[in-house]
Amino acid sequence: xxxxxxxxxxxxxxxxxxxxxxxxxxxxxxxxxxxxxxxxxxxxxxxxxxxxxxxxxxxxxxxxxxxxxxxxxxxxxxxxxxxxxxxxxxxxxxxxxxxxxxxxxxxxxxxxxxxxxxxxxxxxxxxxxxxxxxxxxxxxxxxxxxxxxxxxxxxxxxxxxxxxxxxxxxxxxxxxxxxxxxxxxxxxxxxxxxxxxxxxxxxxxxxxxxxxxxxxxxxxxxxxxxxxxxxxxxxxxxxxxxxxxxxxxxxxxxxxxxxxxxxxxxxxxxxxxxxxxxxxxxxxxxxxxxxxxxxxxxxxxxxxxxxxxxxxxxxxxxxxxxxxxxxxxxxxxxxxxxxxxxxxxxxxxxxxxxxxxxxxxxxxxxxxxxxxxxxxxxxxxxxxxxxxxxxxxxxxxxxxxxxxxxxxxxxxxxxxxxxxxxxxx
Numbered sequence: 001x002x003x004x005x006x007x008x009x010x011x012x013x014x015x016x017x018x019x020x021x022x023x024x025x026x027x028x029x030x031x032x033x034x035x036x037x038x039x040x041x042x043x044x045x046x047x048x049x050x051x052x053x054x055x056x057x058x059x060x061x062x063x064x065x066x067x068x069x070x071x072x073x074x075x076x077x078x079x080x081x082x083x084x085x086x087x088x089x090x091x092x093x094x095x096x097x098x099x100x101x102x103x104x105x106x107x108x109x110x111x112x113x114x115x116x117x118x119x120x121x122x123x124x125x126x127x128x129x130x131x132x133x134x135x136x137x138x139x140x141x142x143x144x145x146x147x148x149x150x151x152x153x154x155x156x157x158x159x160x161x162x163x164x165x166x167x168x169x170x171x172x173x174x175x176x177x178x179x180x181x182x183x184x185x186x187x188x189x190x191x192x193x194x195x196x197x198x199x200x201x202x203x204x205x206x207x208x209x210x211x212x213x214x215x216x217x218x219x220x221x222x223x224x225x226x227x228x229x230x231x232x233x234x235x236x237x238x239x240x241x242x243x244x245x246x247x248x249x250x251x252x253x254x255x256x257x258x259x260x261x262x263x264x265x266x267x268x269x270x271x272x273x274x275x276x277x278x279x280x281x282x283x284x285x286x287x288x289x290x291x292x293x294x295x296x297x298x299x300x301x302x303x304x305x306x307x308x309x310x311x312x313x314x315x316x317x318x319x320x321x322x323x324x325x326x327x328x329x330x331x332x333x334x335x336x337x338x339x340x341x342x343x344x345x346x347x348x349x350x351x352x353x354x355x356x357x358x359x360x361x362x363x364x365x366x367x368x369x370x371x372x373x374x375x376x377x378x379x380x381x382x383x384x385x386x387x388x389x390x391x392x393x394x395x396x397x398x399x400x401x402x403x404x405x406x407x408x409x410x411x412x413x414x415x416x417x418x419x420x421x422x423x424x425x
Contacts, residue, residue: 073362229351
Protein backbone atom coordinates (compact mmCIF):
# COMPACT_ATOMS: atom_id res chain seq x y z
CA UNK A 1 0.00 0.00 0.00
CA UNK A 2 2.81 2.39 0.96
CA UNK A 3 4.72 1.45 -2.19
CA UNK A 4 1.64 2.20 -4.32
CA UNK A 5 1.22 5.60 -2.64
CA UNK A 6 4.91 6.39 -3.24
CA UNK A 7 4.59 5.49 -6.93
CA UNK A 8 1.50 7.68 -7.24
CA UNK A 9 3.34 10.58 -5.56
CA UNK A 10 6.38 10.12 -7.83
CA UNK A 11 4.18 10.11 -10.93
CA UNK A 12 2.42 13.24 -9.71
CA UNK A 13 5.67 15.19 -9.44
CA UNK A 14 7.08 13.78 -12.68
CA UNK A 15 3.87 14.87 -14.44
CA UNK A 16 4.12 18.27 -12.78
CA UNK A 17 7.75 18.66 -13.85
CA UNK A 18 6.96 17.73 -17.45
CA UNK A 19 4.02 20.17 -17.50
CA UNK A 20 6.45 22.81 -16.29
CA UNK A 21 8.80 22.03 -19.17
CA UNK A 22 5.91 22.35 -21.59
CA UNK A 23 4.87 25.69 -20.08
CA UNK A 24 8.41 26.99 -20.52
CA UNK A 25 8.62 26.08 -24.21
CA UNK A 26 5.15 26.38 -25.72
CA UNK A 27 5.39 30.16 -26.29
CA UNK A 28 8.90 30.23 -27.78
CA UNK A 29 7.77 30.02 -31.42
CA UNK A 30 4.98 32.55 -30.95
CA UNK A 31 7.51 34.96 -29.44
CA UNK A 32 10.34 34.15 -31.82
CA UNK A 33 10.99 37.90 -32.06
CA UNK A 34 12.28 37.99 -28.47
CA UNK A 35 15.55 36.34 -29.49
CA UNK A 36 15.51 36.55 -33.29
CA UNK A 37 13.87 39.84 -34.26
CA UNK A 38 16.62 41.01 -36.63
CA UNK A 39 17.21 37.55 -38.18
CA UNK A 40 13.46 37.30 -38.85
CA UNK A 41 13.67 40.54 -40.78
CA UNK A 42 16.85 39.59 -42.60
CA UNK A 43 16.15 35.96 -43.52
CA UNK A 44 12.34 35.79 -43.53
CA UNK A 45 11.89 39.17 -45.23
CA UNK A 46 9.62 40.58 -42.53
CA UNK A 47 9.19 44.28 -41.77
CA UNK A 48 8.55 45.86 -38.36
CA UNK A 49 4.91 46.35 -39.34
CA UNK A 50 4.49 42.75 -40.47
CA UNK A 51 5.94 41.33 -37.25
CA UNK A 52 3.84 43.72 -35.15
CA UNK A 53 0.69 42.87 -37.11
CA UNK A 54 1.29 39.15 -36.62
CA UNK A 55 1.72 39.62 -32.86
CA UNK A 56 -1.42 41.77 -32.62
CA UNK A 57 -3.57 39.31 -34.57
CA UNK A 58 -2.20 36.40 -32.51
CA UNK A 59 -3.04 38.36 -29.33
CA UNK A 60 -6.60 38.85 -30.54
CA UNK A 61 -6.91 35.14 -31.35
CA UNK A 62 -5.58 34.31 -27.86
CA UNK A 63 -8.23 36.49 -26.21
CA UNK A 64 -11.06 34.69 -28.00
CA UNK A 65 -9.24 31.39 -27.50
CA UNK A 66 -9.51 31.78 -23.73
CA UNK A 67 -13.27 32.25 -24.19
CA UNK A 68 -13.58 29.07 -26.25
CA UNK A 69 -11.48 27.15 -23.72
CA UNK A 70 -14.15 27.78 -21.03
CA UNK A 71 -16.07 24.99 -22.78
CA UNK A 72 -13.21 22.88 -24.11
CA UNK A 73 -11.09 22.38 -20.98
CA UNK A 74 -13.80 20.43 -19.15
CA UNK A 75 -15.12 18.75 -22.33
CA UNK A 76 -11.86 17.25 -23.63
CA UNK A 77 -9.57 15.19 -21.38
CA UNK A 78 -6.24 16.72 -20.41
CA UNK A 79 -4.62 13.49 -21.65
CA UNK A 80 -5.71 14.51 -25.15
CA UNK A 81 -5.68 18.31 -24.91
CA UNK A 82 -2.17 18.85 -23.54
CA UNK A 83 -0.23 16.45 -25.81
CA UNK A 84 -2.31 17.63 -28.80
CA UNK A 85 -1.41 21.27 -28.15
CA UNK A 86 2.32 20.58 -27.72
CA UNK A 87 2.58 18.31 -30.76
CA UNK A 88 0.57 20.81 -32.83
CA UNK A 89 3.02 23.55 -31.79
CA UNK A 90 5.80 21.28 -33.04
CA UNK A 91 4.07 20.85 -36.42
CA UNK A 92 3.49 24.60 -36.73
CA UNK A 93 7.20 25.13 -36.07
CA UNK A 94 8.15 22.68 -38.80
CA UNK A 95 5.95 24.69 -41.18
CA UNK A 96 7.44 27.99 -39.99
CA UNK A 97 10.96 26.68 -40.62
CA UNK A 98 10.23 26.65 -44.36
CA UNK A 99 10.21 30.49 -44.26
CA UNK A 100 6.74 30.70 -45.82
CA UNK A 101 4.98 33.66 -47.47
CA UNK A 102 3.65 36.39 -45.19
CA UNK A 103 0.05 35.19 -45.54
CA UNK A 104 1.10 31.72 -44.41
CA UNK A 105 3.24 33.26 -41.65
CA UNK A 106 0.10 35.00 -40.29
CA UNK A 107 -1.86 31.74 -40.43
CA UNK A 108 0.88 29.90 -38.52
CA UNK A 109 0.93 32.61 -35.83
CA UNK A 110 -2.85 32.30 -35.43
CA UNK A 111 -2.50 28.53 -35.07
CA UNK A 112 0.29 28.96 -32.51
CA UNK A 113 -1.99 31.25 -30.45
CA UNK A 114 -4.82 28.69 -30.61
CA UNK A 115 -2.55 25.83 -29.54
CA UNK A 116 -0.88 27.74 -26.70
CA UNK A 117 -3.72 29.82 -25.26
CA UNK A 118 -6.88 27.92 -26.14
CA UNK A 119 -5.66 24.34 -25.83
CA UNK A 120 -2.65 24.30 -23.51
CA UNK A 121 -2.59 27.09 -20.95
CA UNK A 122 -6.02 26.79 -19.21
CA UNK A 123 -5.78 22.99 -19.30
CA UNK A 124 -2.30 23.17 -17.76
CA UNK A 125 -3.61 25.43 -14.97
CA UNK A 126 -6.50 23.03 -14.39
CA UNK A 127 -4.12 20.06 -14.23
CA UNK A 128 -1.78 21.79 -11.77
CA UNK A 129 -4.69 22.64 -9.49
CA UNK A 130 -5.99 19.06 -9.55
CA UNK A 131 -2.51 17.58 -8.97
CA UNK A 132 -2.16 19.41 -5.65
CA UNK A 133 -4.30 19.46 -2.55
CA UNK A 134 -5.50 22.62 -0.79
CA UNK A 135 -2.26 23.00 1.19
CA UNK A 136 -0.02 22.78 -1.90
CA UNK A 137 -1.62 25.29 -4.26
CA UNK A 138 0.73 28.19 -3.54
CA UNK A 139 3.90 26.11 -3.80
CA UNK A 140 2.81 24.27 -6.94
CA UNK A 141 1.87 27.44 -8.82
CA UNK A 142 4.99 29.19 -7.48
CA UNK A 143 7.34 26.39 -8.53
CA UNK A 144 5.55 26.19 -11.88
CA UNK A 145 6.27 29.88 -12.57
CA UNK A 146 9.91 29.58 -11.48
CA UNK A 147 10.50 26.40 -13.44
CA UNK A 148 8.82 27.90 -16.48
CA UNK A 149 11.18 30.88 -16.29
CA UNK A 150 14.22 28.61 -15.94
CA UNK A 151 13.16 26.41 -18.85
CA UNK A 152 12.36 29.50 -20.92
CA UNK A 153 15.89 30.80 -20.31
CA UNK A 154 17.65 27.50 -21.05
CA UNK A 155 15.73 26.90 -24.28
CA UNK A 156 16.24 30.50 -25.50
CA UNK A 157 19.99 30.44 -24.89
CA UNK A 158 20.26 26.98 -26.46
CA UNK A 159 18.51 28.21 -29.61
CA UNK A 160 20.79 31.26 -29.73
CA UNK A 161 23.82 28.98 -29.34
CA UNK A 162 22.63 26.87 -32.29
CA UNK A 163 22.09 30.00 -34.38
CA UNK A 164 25.56 31.37 -33.52
CA UNK A 165 27.30 28.02 -34.01
CA UNK A 166 25.89 27.84 -37.55
CA UNK A 167 27.27 31.25 -38.42
CA UNK A 168 24.16 33.36 -37.67
CA UNK A 169 22.87 32.48 -41.13
CA UNK A 170 19.45 31.67 -42.61
CA UNK A 171 20.26 27.99 -42.04
CA UNK A 172 21.09 28.78 -38.42
CA UNK A 173 17.70 30.46 -37.94
CA UNK A 174 15.99 27.46 -39.55
CA UNK A 175 17.77 25.09 -37.15
CA UNK A 176 16.89 27.31 -34.16
CA UNK A 177 13.21 27.21 -35.19
CA UNK A 178 13.40 23.43 -35.57
CA UNK A 179 14.91 23.21 -32.08
CA UNK A 180 12.06 25.35 -30.70
CA UNK A 181 9.69 22.94 -32.47
CA UNK A 182 11.25 19.66 -31.36
CA UNK A 183 11.29 20.38 -27.61
CA UNK A 184 7.50 20.81 -27.14
CA UNK A 185 6.90 17.89 -29.53
CA UNK A 186 8.98 15.53 -27.38
CA UNK A 187 7.37 16.82 -24.18
CA UNK A 188 3.91 16.31 -25.71
CA UNK A 189 4.66 12.65 -26.45
CA UNK A 190 5.99 12.09 -22.90
CA UNK A 191 2.92 13.72 -21.33
CA UNK A 192 0.58 11.52 -23.33
CA UNK A 193 1.95 8.52 -21.44
CA UNK A 194 2.23 10.31 -18.06
CA UNK A 195 -1.15 12.01 -17.72
CA UNK A 196 -4.18 10.14 -16.50
CA UNK A 197 -7.51 10.61 -18.32
CA UNK A 198 -10.01 12.92 -16.61
CA UNK A 199 -12.33 11.16 -14.23
CA UNK A 200 -15.82 11.48 -15.65
CA UNK A 201 -18.84 10.67 -13.55
CA UNK A 202 -21.91 9.83 -15.59
CA UNK A 203 -24.73 12.19 -14.62
CA UNK A 204 -28.33 11.16 -14.88
CA UNK A 205 -31.54 13.15 -15.07
CA UNK A 206 -34.44 12.64 -12.67
CA UNK A 207 -35.95 10.25 -15.20
CA UNK A 208 -32.79 8.13 -15.21
CA UNK A 209 -31.44 9.24 -18.60
CA UNK A 210 -27.69 9.74 -18.92
CA UNK A 211 -26.61 13.35 -19.49
CA UNK A 212 -24.38 13.68 -22.56
CA UNK A 213 -20.77 14.83 -22.23
CA UNK A 214 -21.58 17.95 -24.27
CA UNK A 215 -24.42 18.87 -21.97
CA UNK A 216 -22.27 18.29 -18.89
CA UNK A 217 -19.58 20.56 -20.34
CA UNK A 218 -22.10 23.32 -21.08
CA UNK A 219 -23.52 22.98 -17.58
CA UNK A 220 -19.98 23.48 -16.29
CA UNK A 221 -19.63 26.65 -18.39
CA UNK A 222 -22.91 28.01 -17.00
CA UNK A 223 -21.91 27.13 -13.44
CA UNK A 224 -18.56 28.90 -13.89
CA UNK A 225 -20.18 32.03 -15.36
CA UNK A 226 -22.69 32.14 -12.50
CA UNK A 227 -20.08 31.56 -9.78
CA UNK A 228 -19.35 34.94 -8.19
CA UNK A 229 -16.17 33.68 -6.53
CA UNK A 230 -14.59 32.75 -9.87
CA UNK A 231 -15.24 36.29 -11.13
CA UNK A 232 -13.73 37.76 -7.94
CA UNK A 233 -10.52 35.72 -8.29
CA UNK A 234 -10.40 36.52 -12.03
CA UNK A 235 -10.57 40.27 -11.42
CA UNK A 236 -7.88 39.97 -8.77
CA UNK A 237 -5.69 38.36 -11.45
CA UNK A 238 -6.69 41.27 -13.73
CA UNK A 239 -5.38 43.78 -11.19
CA UNK A 240 -2.07 41.92 -10.69
CA UNK A 241 -1.58 41.71 -14.45
CA UNK A 242 -2.35 45.41 -14.90
CA UNK A 243 0.48 46.25 -12.49
CA UNK A 244 2.69 43.66 -14.19
CA UNK A 245 2.23 45.38 -17.57
CA UNK A 246 3.76 48.53 -16.07
CA UNK A 247 7.02 46.75 -15.20
CA UNK A 248 7.93 46.94 -18.90
CA UNK A 249 8.56 50.67 -18.55
CA UNK A 250 11.15 50.48 -15.77
CA UNK A 251 14.02 50.02 -18.25
CA UNK A 252 13.19 53.04 -20.48
CA UNK A 253 12.53 55.05 -17.29
CA UNK A 254 15.96 54.20 -15.87
CA UNK A 255 17.60 54.91 -19.24
CA UNK A 256 15.92 58.30 -19.71
CA UNK A 257 15.81 59.65 -16.16
CA UNK A 258 18.81 57.93 -14.53
CA UNK A 259 20.92 57.59 -17.70
CA UNK A 260 21.33 53.86 -17.09
CA UNK A 261 24.52 52.75 -18.90
CA UNK A 262 24.17 50.24 -21.74
CA UNK A 263 26.23 47.69 -19.80
CA UNK A 264 23.82 47.87 -16.87
CA UNK A 265 20.72 47.61 -19.09
CA UNK A 266 21.62 43.99 -19.90
CA UNK A 267 22.37 43.15 -16.26
CA UNK A 268 19.14 44.78 -15.08
CA UNK A 269 17.12 43.00 -17.79
CA UNK A 270 18.50 39.57 -16.89
CA UNK A 271 17.83 40.07 -13.17
CA UNK A 272 14.36 41.50 -13.79
CA UNK A 273 13.17 39.04 -16.44
CA UNK A 274 14.80 35.81 -15.27
CA UNK A 275 16.26 36.09 -11.78
CA UNK A 276 13.23 37.61 -10.08
CA UNK A 277 10.80 35.30 -11.89
CA UNK A 278 12.71 32.24 -10.69
CA UNK A 279 13.00 33.53 -7.12
CA UNK A 280 9.62 35.20 -6.74
CA UNK A 281 7.54 32.15 -7.59
CA UNK A 282 8.91 29.71 -4.95
CA UNK A 283 9.13 32.42 -2.27
CA UNK A 284 5.54 33.56 -2.89
CA UNK A 285 4.37 29.95 -2.91
CA UNK A 286 6.22 29.08 0.31
CA UNK A 287 4.91 32.12 2.21
CA UNK A 288 1.41 31.40 0.91
CA UNK A 289 1.34 27.75 2.03
CA UNK A 290 3.61 27.66 5.07
CA UNK A 291 3.31 31.09 6.67
CA UNK A 292 -0.04 32.66 5.77
CA UNK A 293 -1.87 29.50 4.66
CA UNK A 294 -3.77 31.63 2.18
CA UNK A 295 -2.92 32.86 -1.32
CA UNK A 296 -5.44 35.69 -1.00
CA UNK A 297 -3.83 36.94 2.23
CA UNK A 298 -0.45 36.94 0.49
CA UNK A 299 -1.88 38.86 -2.46
CA UNK A 300 -3.40 41.47 -0.15
CA UNK A 301 -0.11 42.02 1.69
CA UNK A 302 1.88 42.16 -1.55
CA UNK A 303 -0.65 44.56 -3.13
CA UNK A 304 -0.27 46.83 -0.07
CA UNK A 305 3.55 46.79 -0.22
CA UNK A 306 3.59 47.44 -3.97
CA UNK A 307 1.02 50.25 -3.65
CA UNK A 308 3.04 52.02 -0.95
CA UNK A 309 6.37 51.67 -2.75
CA UNK A 310 4.87 52.86 -6.06
CA UNK A 311 3.14 55.81 -4.41
CA UNK A 312 6.39 56.92 -2.77
CA UNK A 313 8.47 56.16 -5.87
CA UNK A 314 6.16 58.28 -8.04
CA UNK A 315 7.06 61.49 -6.20
CA UNK A 316 10.72 60.90 -5.35
CA UNK A 317 13.27 63.47 -6.62
CA UNK A 318 14.66 61.06 -9.24
CA UNK A 319 16.97 63.60 -10.89
CA UNK A 320 19.00 63.87 -7.70
CA UNK A 321 18.96 60.18 -6.75
CA UNK A 322 21.66 57.59 -7.39
CA UNK A 323 21.17 55.00 -10.11
CA UNK A 324 21.73 52.05 -7.74
CA UNK A 325 18.87 53.21 -5.51
CA UNK A 326 16.58 53.59 -8.53
CA UNK A 327 17.46 50.07 -9.69
CA UNK A 328 16.94 48.59 -6.22
CA UNK A 329 13.48 50.14 -5.79
CA UNK A 330 12.24 49.06 -9.22
CA UNK A 331 13.62 45.54 -8.75
CA UNK A 332 11.88 45.32 -5.36
CA UNK A 333 8.56 46.23 -6.98
CA UNK A 334 9.18 43.67 -9.73
CA UNK A 335 10.05 40.96 -7.19
CA UNK A 336 6.73 41.35 -5.37
CA UNK A 337 4.75 41.49 -8.62
CA UNK A 338 6.43 38.34 -9.95
CA UNK A 339 5.65 36.52 -6.69
CA UNK A 340 1.99 37.60 -7.02
CA UNK A 341 1.85 36.57 -10.66
CA UNK A 342 3.10 33.11 -9.72
CA UNK A 343 0.27 32.32 -7.31
CA UNK A 344 -2.64 34.48 -8.49
CA UNK A 345 -4.67 31.44 -9.61
CA UNK A 346 -4.17 29.58 -6.31
CA UNK A 347 -7.18 31.31 -4.63
CA UNK A 348 -9.49 29.21 -6.84
CA UNK A 349 -9.10 26.50 -4.21
CA UNK A 350 -9.68 28.91 -1.32
CA UNK A 351 -13.03 30.08 -2.66
CA UNK A 352 -14.15 26.45 -3.06
CA UNK A 353 -14.48 26.36 -6.83
CA UNK A 354 -15.86 22.84 -7.52
CA UNK A 355 -13.11 20.65 -8.90
CA UNK A 356 -15.32 19.31 -11.69
CA UNK A 357 -15.50 22.80 -13.26
CA UNK A 358 -11.82 23.66 -12.68
CA UNK A 359 -11.19 23.85 -16.43
CA UNK A 360 -13.99 26.36 -16.99
CA UNK A 361 -12.89 28.36 -13.94
CA UNK A 362 -9.25 28.56 -15.09
CA UNK A 363 -10.31 29.49 -18.62
CA UNK A 364 -12.57 32.28 -17.38
CA UNK A 365 -9.81 33.42 -15.05
CA UNK A 366 -7.33 33.45 -17.94
CA UNK A 367 -9.69 35.42 -20.19
CA UNK A 368 -10.44 38.12 -17.60
CA UNK A 369 -7.06 38.04 -15.87
CA UNK A 370 -4.84 38.36 -18.93
CA UNK A 371 -7.12 40.91 -20.63
CA UNK A 372 -4.88 43.88 -19.60
CA UNK A 373 -2.26 42.50 -21.98
CA UNK A 374 -4.60 43.47 -24.84
CA UNK A 375 -4.81 47.16 -23.95
CA UNK A 376 -2.67 48.26 -20.98
CA UNK A 377 0.55 48.51 -23.01
CA UNK A 378 -1.27 50.83 -25.42
CA UNK A 379 -2.60 52.88 -22.48
CA UNK A 380 0.81 53.23 -20.83
CA UNK A 381 2.47 53.94 -24.17
CA UNK A 382 -0.09 56.65 -24.95
CA UNK A 383 0.55 58.29 -21.57
CA UNK A 384 4.30 58.37 -22.23
CA UNK A 385 3.75 59.80 -25.72
CA UNK A 386 1.45 62.57 -24.47
CA UNK A 387 3.47 63.50 -21.37
CA UNK A 388 7.16 63.74 -22.14
CA UNK A 389 9.97 63.06 -19.74
CA UNK A 390 9.56 62.17 -16.10
CA UNK A 391 5.95 63.44 -15.95
CA UNK A 392 4.72 60.59 -18.15
CA UNK A 393 6.49 58.00 -16.02
CA UNK A 394 5.07 59.51 -12.81
CA UNK A 395 1.56 59.09 -14.25
CA UNK A 396 2.28 55.47 -15.27
CA UNK A 397 3.57 54.63 -11.77
CA UNK A 398 0.55 56.36 -10.20
CA UNK A 399 -1.82 54.31 -12.38
CA UNK A 400 0.01 51.13 -11.33
CA UNK A 401 -0.39 52.18 -7.67
CA UNK A 402 -4.14 52.70 -8.20
CA UNK A 403 -4.47 49.16 -9.56
CA UNK A 404 -2.55 47.86 -6.54
CA UNK A 405 -4.89 49.73 -4.16
CA UNK A 406 -7.83 48.18 -6.01
CA UNK A 407 -6.21 44.80 -5.37
CA UNK A 408 -6.06 45.50 -1.62
CA UNK A 409 -9.80 46.16 -1.50
CA UNK A 410 -10.73 43.22 -3.73
CA UNK A 411 -8.48 40.79 -1.81
CA UNK A 412 -10.06 41.98 1.45
CA UNK A 413 -13.53 41.37 0.03
CA UNK A 414 -12.52 37.89 -1.16
CA UNK A 415 -11.18 37.07 2.33
CA UNK A 416 -14.51 38.16 3.86
CA UNK A 417 -16.32 35.94 1.36
CA UNK A 418 -14.09 33.00 2.31
CA UNK A 419 -14.78 33.68 6.00
CA UNK A 420 -18.54 33.65 5.42
CA UNK A 421 -18.30 30.39 3.49
CA UNK A 422 -16.35 28.73 6.32
CA UNK A 423 -18.77 30.07 8.93
CA UNK A 424 -21.78 28.67 7.11
CA UNK A 425 -20.11 25.32 6.33
